[in-house]
Amino acid sequence: MIRKLSLACVLAGASVMANSTPLGLPPVPIPENNPQTPEKIQLGDKLFHDTRFSADGKVSCATCHSQDKAFTDNLPVSKGFNNLTGTRNAPTVLNSAYMKTLFWDGREPDLEGQSKQPPVNPVEGGLPNHTPLLEVIRKDPEYISTFKTVFGVGADKITMDHVARAIASFERTVIAGDSPFDSYYFAGEKDAMTPAQIRGLELFVGKARCVSCHRIEQTQALFTDNRFHNIGVGFKTIQGKEQQTAAAFIKSKREGADVDITVLTRKSMSELGRFAVTENVTEVGAFKTPTLRNIEKTAPYMHDGSLETLKDVVNFYDKGGREKNEDPLSGFLSGGIRPLDLRSGEKQDLVEFMKALTSPQLEQFTQR
Amino acid sequence: MNNYSRRKFLKTGGALLAASSLPISMVEMAFGKDSEQNFTFAYISDSHITQIEGNKFVRNWDRGLIRAVAEANLLDPRPDFVFYGGDIAQLGKPEEIDHGLEILSALRGDVHYVMGEHDYYVDLGEYWQKQLGPDHYSFNHKGVHFVVLNSILTHEEWMHKKWDSGMDRMKQMARLDNPNGQPFMVGDKQRSWLKADLDKVSKDTPVVVFSHSPLQKIYKGWNFWTDDAEQVQALLKPFDKVTVLYGHVHQIQTNQIGNISFHAAMATAWPWPYPSTYTQQESYLPKLTVDMNRADPFFERDATGWQFINLHSGNVDVHYTLPDNEARVVAFDEKLGHPVDTKYQAMADRTSPQKHY
Amino acid sequence: MDSRTMRHIAAGVTLLASGLVLIPAQADEFDQADLDRWQQEYMSVVEQGEKLFHGGLGNKNTVSCDQCHPNGANTHPETYPKFQQQLGRVVVLGEMINWCIMNPLESEALALDDSSMVALQAYIHHERRGGELAPGKH
Numbered sequence: 071m072i073r074k075l076s077l078a079c080v081l082a083g084a085s086v087m088a089n090s091t092p093l094g095l096p097p098v099p100i101p102e103n104n105p106q107t108p109e110k111i112q113l114g115d116k117l118f119h120d121t122r123f124s125a126d127g128k129v130s131c132a133t134c135h136s137q138d139k140a141f142t143d144n145l146p147v148s149k150g151f152n153n154l155t156g157t158r159n160a161p162t163v164l165n166s167a168y169m170k171t172l173f174w175d176g177r178e179p180d181l182e183g184q185s186k187q188p189p190v191n192p193v194e195g196g197l198p199n200h201t202p203l204l205e206v207i208r209k210d211p212e213y214i215s216t217f218k219t220v221f222g223v224g225a226d227k228i229t230m231d232h233v234a235r236a237i238a239s240f241e242r243t244v245i246a247g248d249s250p251f252d253s254y255y256f257a258g259e260k261d262a263m264t265p266a267q268i269r270g271l272e273l274f275v276g277k278a279r280c281v282s283c284h285r286i287e288q289t290q291a292l293f294t295d296n297r298f299h300n301i302g303v304g305f306k307t308i309q310g311k312e313q314q315t316a317a318a319f320i321k322s323k324r325e326g327a328d329v330d331i332t333v334l335t336r337k338s339m340s341e342l343g344r345f346a347v348t349e350n351v352t353e354v355g356a357f358k359t360p361t362l363r364n365i366e367k368t369a370p371y372m373h374d375g376s377l378e379t380l381k382d383v384v385n386f387y388d389k390g391g392r393e394k395n396e397d398p399l400s401g402f403l404s405g406g407i408r409p410l411d412l413r414s415g416e417k418q419d420l421v422e423f424m425k426a427l428t429s430p431q432l433e434q435f436t437q438r
Numbered sequence: 439m440n441n442y443s444r445r446k447f448l449k450t451g452g453a454l455l456a457a458s459s460l461p462i463s464m465v466e467m468a469f470g471k472d473s474e475q476n477f478t479f480a481y482i483s484d485s486h487i488t489q490i491e492g493n494k495f496v497r498n499w500d501r502g503l504i505r506a507v508a509e510a511n512l513l514d515p516r517p518d519f520v521f522y523g524g525d526i527a528q529l530g531k532p533e534e535i536d537h538g539l540e541i542l543s544a545l546r547g548d549v550h551y552v553m554g555e556h557d558y559y560v561d562l563g564e565y566w567q568k569q570l571g572p573d574h575y576s577f578n579h580k581g582v583h584f585v586v587l588n589s590i591l592t593h594e595e596w597m598h599k600k601w602d603s604g605m606d607r608m609k610q611m612a613r614l615d616n617p618n619g620q621p622f623m624v625g626d627k628q629r630s631w632l633k634a635d636l637d638k639v640s641k642d643t644p645v646v647v648f649s650h651s652p653l654q655k656i657y658k659g660w661n662f663w664t665d666d667a668e669q670v671q672a673l674l675k676p677f678d679k680v681t682v683l684y685g686h687v688h689q690i691q692t693n694q695i696g697n698i699s700f701h702a703a704m705a706t707a708w709p710w711p712y713p714s715t716y717t718q719q720e721s722y723l724p725k726l727t728v729d730m731n732r733a734d735p736f737f738e739r740d741a742t743g744w745q746f747i748n749l750h751s752g753n754v755d756v757h758y759t760l761p762d763n764e765a766r767v768v769a770f771d772e773k774l775g776h777p778v779d780t781k782y783q784a785m786a787d788r789t790s791p792q793k794h795y
Numbered sequence: 796m797d798s799r800t801m802r803h804i805a806a807g808v809t810l811l812a813s814g815l816v817l818i819p820a821q822a823d824e825f826d827q828a829d830l831d832r833w834q835q836e837y838m839s840v841v842e843q844g845e846k847l848f849h850g851g852l853g854n855k856n857t858v859s860c861d862q863c864h865p866n867g868a869n870t871h872p873e874t875y876p877k878f879q880q881q882l883g884r885v886v887v888l889g890e891m892i893n894w895c896i897m898n899p900l901e902s903e904a905l906a907l908d909d910s911s912m913v914a915l916q917a918y919i920h921h922e923r924r925g926g927e928l929a930p931g932k933h
Contacts, residue, residue, distance in 0.1 A: 275883050279898070282736040286883040297762075316512050351509040352743075352761040401508025405738030405761065408497065488857060496856055498899065613849065615865035660865055711868040717926055718866070735863070735899060736881050794869075 092247030092431060094256050096290045098167045104182065104235045106242060110220045114240025117233055123189050123203045125151045125196030131185065131237070134160040134194075137435040140367035141244060146375025151196030157333065157340035159375035162368045165361050167242040170296040174357045174373040177329055177347045181238035186230055187330045194334070200230045207233065246364055246429035254426070256289065263426050270423025273416055278387070282406060283359045293363055293427070298344040298356035299404040302391025303372040305355065308341040309398060312354060315339060319346060343373070354402045364432065366425045380421045388412045475581045475752070480510045481745040483523025483685035484705030486556060487538040495537055498738050499528070502706035503541045506744040509759055511546050513746065518579065520547055523685035523703045524554025524590070524650035529608050532565045539569065554650045554685060555590035555622070560608040562597065563588070574628055576635050582644045582749060585635065587628060589649040589664055590686075592620035614660045614710065621658060622651035623665040633673055644679040644752025652684045654693065654700060657713035657721035662687050674698055681754040683747070690758060692768050693724030694776035700724060701756045701768060701777065709733050709741035712794045728779040730760070731791035737762045837917065844918025847911055854902035860895065867922035874932040888916060
């Protein structure tokens with residue numbers, strides 16, 4: 071399985087290196103200190119799927135980011151070591167290479183930083199630190215040889231940085247565009263979307279007010295602005311307790327608590343969102359705009375997985391950032407969120423449009 | 439080793455960073471620890487609550503004030519009090535003032551109020567004063583003398599002439615770019631009151647003046663103007679340290695005139711453009727101003743906000759809390775003797791969004 | 796036709812031929828009076844636009860354009876057409892005016908050739924007169 075995938079990914083890697091970006095996407099940003107090579111990508115793929123990097127030997131990156139499920143796990147919140155659950159929904163790896171920060175609260179600035187955290191989180195990989203992970207690698211002949219080829223380091227010089235760089239390289243090939251929307255919008259193929267989807271697009275850039283955060287531009291569309299917004303999800307958990315929760319969080323942070331562990335294990339504090347990282351009062355409950363590409367495949371939705379279907383999502387926005395009209399609105403609600411007054415046909419069209427964002431390239435990732 | 443050292447930095451970063459880049463919430467006062475005279479307060483202004491009809495108010499302005507109150511309530515340690523800088527209401531209606539005060543009632547702590555023209559002109563301040571007390575007053579707090587002025591008055595004859603309705607008079611003053619606008623002023627009577635009030639204050643007492651209009655002459659066309667600014671400034675001249683905090687302009691402005699520092703408040707409701715963007719007329723912008731970021735109008739709270747004031751040794755630092763933007767800190771620089779934007783003062787450090795045209 | 800009429804006609808033809816009667820014979824001929832009058836026509840539409848801009852659009856939420864744009868400031872008509880992030884594509888000024896009408900003003904868009912739309916644009920441009928064109932500038 072891994073070998074077949076490696077081939078597909080080497081090809082994908084090679085195609086990325088040959089600069090054939092899918093329609094609708096800009097070139098993948100590659101950091102200067104981590105250039106792509108086919109061997110590095112292949113190594114990253116292997117590391118991504120290695121379940122030995124967990125306390126019970128059963129959890130790898132792919133556990134929560136499975137290529138069969140559009141690189142998510144289709145669960146509201148992920149299940150890690152010992153089937154422990156955290157507080158957050160697993161974002162897709164697809165097109166994460168375009169993200170300017172990683173995690174729902176942007177606590178890591180790049181893919182390299184992101185991959186280091188889950189193995190040592192108690193509800194994810196469950197390891198006490200990176201040492202067990204590095205021990206496995208340093209004793210594995212295949213890894214020893216590959217790390218030597220890719221990074222020119224001997225077994226005892228392999229570090230978590232090397233591991234992270236390889237994984238990031240692999241993730242930079244997990245790109246998917248060229249959807250029916252892209253063909254319609256950027257290639258002028260008028261038949262690529264259905265009439266309902268075309269109406270949905272008009273709503274998306276008009277009455278439904280989606281485009282300002284889920285960006286479409288003249289020649290490319292990332293469907294994210296890479297910024298953080300409080301759209302009202304999860305407000306009930308923290309309602310009326312914002313002050314205490316914020317104060318308790320800051321106190322625990324000053325006393326040395328790890329933000330990564332806190333936000334995945336303490337539900338109320340998890341709802342502080344971006345505030346947990348920046349301590350900026352204007353960012354309470356703000357979470358990163360995910361891409362909508364392939365959204366049909368990455369249910370359930372939102373940072374806590376609380377919205378099951380795209381229909382639920384549209385309804386949530388239509389009501390101005392709540393599930394029912396009687397629900398209270400968060401005082402920290404983004405100024406971009408307001409009731410939309412959509413008719414039921416319009417809501418359906420929006421859902422249909424979002425289905426037009428699924429990339430045919432997903433198939434190459436699910437080949438077994 | 440690497441991954442942990444960055445994590446450690448994030449944990450302890452607050453204590454290691456310079457005061458200017460401390461986050462606004464949970465600020466461990468770098469200055470406050472050693473003196474009783476150092477304290478903080480919140481400063482919220484210009485909510486412009488607008489009634490549509492009955493119990494329906496313009497959602498956008500309501501949300502702005504709700505947001506400021508929610509954020510201000512997170513401040514820890516608690517500020518000593520809150521100042522509200524004027525223009526609770528848009529047209530001064532009792533319903534609007536009441537709705538605004540209802541939202542403000544969620545604030546933890548005492549609130550002191552400043553009159554704005556949108557509160558005043560429909561009934562010459564009658565309802566506002568009934569709810570909130572005198573429109574000019576002073577008090578002392580931890581060695582600082584606070585003065586609140588009603589600086590949005592205008593020529594007596596115009597205010598008291600025969601109007602068909604108070605609302606007609608209000609609408610004349612409500613329109614910012616009114617070609618028939620009347621200039622704001624403190625007026626003779628209140629300046630006499632101010633002189634008598636300041637006579638009792640020793641010259642080395644720090645003075646903080648709250649005013650809705652700028653107590654400067656910035657741009658007359660939009661009433662970014664106080665007609666007797668020089669006379670008021672003259673009354674403040676003898677003091678060692680004076681700070682004027684004003685509303686009305688809905689944008690960041692910073693100035694130093696002699697011994698007086700001037701700071702403008704952001705509105706919770708909406709931003710006004712900088713006067714220089716009206717290219718048909720000349721205007722004067724307070725010279726130390728580092729412009730606020732340009733707004734993305736999709737985000738209703740962009741280019742709105744409120745302020746958190748840190749008062750230390752009689753000097754005022756203003757922390758602008760700006761949704762959808764990085765916070766801005768304009769701190770008094772003892773060596774230079776005037777306020778300085780702690781990150782962007784130098785032209786070379788300015789960012790693209792700070793260029794207005 | 797009687798002889799008197801014929802004499803009038805003959806006189807008219809003579810006058811025409813002599814060019815003493817100044818009926819414009821060329822397509823784009825106009826004089827100062829025309830220019831003044833046409834400027835007045837334009838200003839009358841600018842005035843209409845000013846009224847619409849200052850609360851005359853009749854939108855239910857009572858928000859008016861001049862609340863964020865006193866004297867049309869910050870509308871930058873000289874930068875259109877340009878990429879408008881709020882619309883995701885390159886647009887003309889009228890489309891952005893419609894965006895404002897639909898979003899902060901929570902009302903219905905106008906047709907781009909609607910007389911109110913034309914009046915709004917006339918006012919906006921008038922308040923920005925004298926500057927340089929800068930199409931595409933953000």
